[in-house]
Amino acid sequence: MMTTLTHHEDLKGAIGAQVEATLDDVQALYRQLHQTPELPFQEHKTSARLAEALEGLGYEVTRSVGGTGVVALLKNGEGPTVMLRGDMDALPIKEDTGLDFASRETAIAADGTEVPLMHACGHDLHSSCVVGAAGVMAGLRDHWSGTLMLVCQPAEEIFGGARAMLDDGLYERFGRPDVLLGQHNMPALAGSVGHIAGGAMAACTNLAVTIHGAGGHGSMPAQTVDPVVIAAHVVTRLQTIVSREVPPEETVVVTVGKLHAGTQANIIPHSAELEINIRSFDNALHARVVDAIERIIRAECEAGRSPTPPEFRVLNETIALHNDPTAVEHVRRAHAEHFGEASLYAMPRLNGSEDFPFFGNAEAGGFGGEDIPYVYWFIGATPAERWAETPGATVSEKMRHLEMPHSPYYFPGNAVTLRTGIEAMAAGALAWLA
The missing domain is CATH 3.30.70.360 (Alpha-Beta Plaits)
Known part of the structure; x- marks a missing residue:
């Protein structure tokens, strides 16, 4: 008996196949980025590696936007423009994860002191997911129409990179997106994706x-x-x-x-x-x-x-990060179709902060006109065994017992989280482009 696949089942399978084809290369890139972190606005090696990877996938790449930022475009016929953003700077923290590819790098900080470096917030994971999603979307050209705009942003940790790229004419030079999509890792269950509408970050x-x-x-x-x-x-x-x-x-x-x-x-x-x-x-x-x-x-x-x-x-x-409720529901529906409802969770509001909302707030971002709707979601980074043994009944309760970003012990880059981040970005983009 033949079974007819729905459009969503067909697309889910296509995304999965593309991820399989690119995952080894993305994991190698991730390890490379993790081992060689760089401070805000010093991401010269990082941005070069990301630019080379995106050029290799056939994207039109521009370097040195807003300092060390990278912009990559894939134009694929008529349709909306979707922007995927990943940050790429690291922190002055000495890594203590025990990984065989742990950072041993140091750098000279703004005050002239030598500091240790670590990707303790997972920005290496975020930018690797952008490259992974770029590979998926390039391989699925027959499934979508429009323009995909990828932004590898510097200096998120000091809230400087988004405005620097906007001030360097991001939208004037590369086009104004119709929707903005971004994500961050959190110590939730690896393989899960969290969404929150409205006020999400401080x-x-x-x-x-x-x-x-x-x-x-x-x-x-x-x-x-x-x-x-x-x-x-x-x-x-x-x-x-x-x-x-x-x-x-x-x-x-x-x-x-x-x-x-x-x-x-x-x-x-x-x-x-x-x-x-x-x-x-x-x-x-x-x-x-x-x-x-x-x-x-x-x-x-x-x-x-x-x-x-x-x-x-x-x-x-x-500024505060306020996810557009309509756009959140659109992305959440796409993620539910791809991952299954059981893999989604309600993300609690965070007192942490991001400069991602500058890309969407016309006044604060300095680009004028109407605000651009955006969605910023969260991918889990705690392996299943660790999650199961952590006390608590809810996501919020369990996260209180786990290492958080900016800890010298924090490591979000397991294979499940990396794959989830790639698929979440691709599925999110296709929610507008497919």
């Missing part, structure tokens, strides 16, 4: 502050203005923003992650340095919180007789 501002005093001898405090005392009041008072100025139903985090002043006990220093991390899920509220921080610091400096107003410097920042 806006983030990292703010550096200098509080000025008038230093002197510790035995004569009346002849000084002590910036340490002012800074101590600032740290305490900033906690009242969340408790007394933010509506209780909103989520805001204000963290003073750095406080540095002085050189020894009997010297009152001339200044104190703070670095403050602010996170929220509402861009307008976020701006009000930053204003409140500056207002409090100025007032404490005046109360403490600071001879010079405080100085503020934004180290980096990004």
Whole structure:
């Protein structure tokens, strides 16, 4: 008895066959990228490898977009333009995974110090998945029509790469996409895919502050203005923003992650340095919180007789990530058809942050016109055996017990996760192009 395949079954099988054909090469690329990580805007070897891989698949490739970014186009007749984005920078962390291809690289950071390097957030996995999806889509030209735009983005960890590529004319030079698709690994079950509509990730501002005093001898405090005392009041008072100025139903985090002043006990220093991390899920509220921080610091400096107003410097920042609900449902349906409903999970909202939303927000991204809808989903990275033995009944409960991105022990690059990431990107793109 003959069985007639549906369009979706046929497409699922075609994707699977293409992944089989390209997986060994993508795994080799992944190991290569993992072993040789590079800091933000220093991804010269990484971007060259990715560009060469995409050129080998027949894509029209442009290098050095926004510094070290790579853009690849595959035009395949009339139809929409779908953009797939993967990031590629690493972190100043010493790897402790024990892998035989673990990083032993170091680099010179912006402050001139030598730092160890590690792909502790899986950006090597993300960019490898883009190359894998590129291979799948090139092999399935007969199944779709339109334009596929691939973006290998630098400097996500400092929220700099998306804007750098946009400022370098990304959409003017290569065309404005109709939809944007991206993904990130998480310590959920490998082989699973998580979706969330609306507010998914937080806006983030990292703010550096200098509080000025008038230093002197510790035995004569009346002849000084002590910036340490002012800074101590600032740290305490900033906690009242969340408790007394933010509506209780909103989520805001204000963290003073750095406080540095002085050189020894009997010297009152001339200044104190703070670095403050602010996170929220509402861009307008976020701006009000930053204003409140500056207002409090100025007032404490005046109360403490600071001879010079405080100085503020934004180290980096990004806006909240709001997935387009209609586009999320479209992608989720495609993923359900490809992976099966049982392989999907409801992704909880994350206080972590991304610069991916700049690609879709016309005002914040600086490209004008209407916003571009985007979907950012999450692929599981925990092998099944480890997942089964981890305490908890839900995804959120289990993830509390597992290594998270930015840990020196975090390794998301198992074969199941790599394959899932490739298939999720290809199935997501085909949801618009097929």
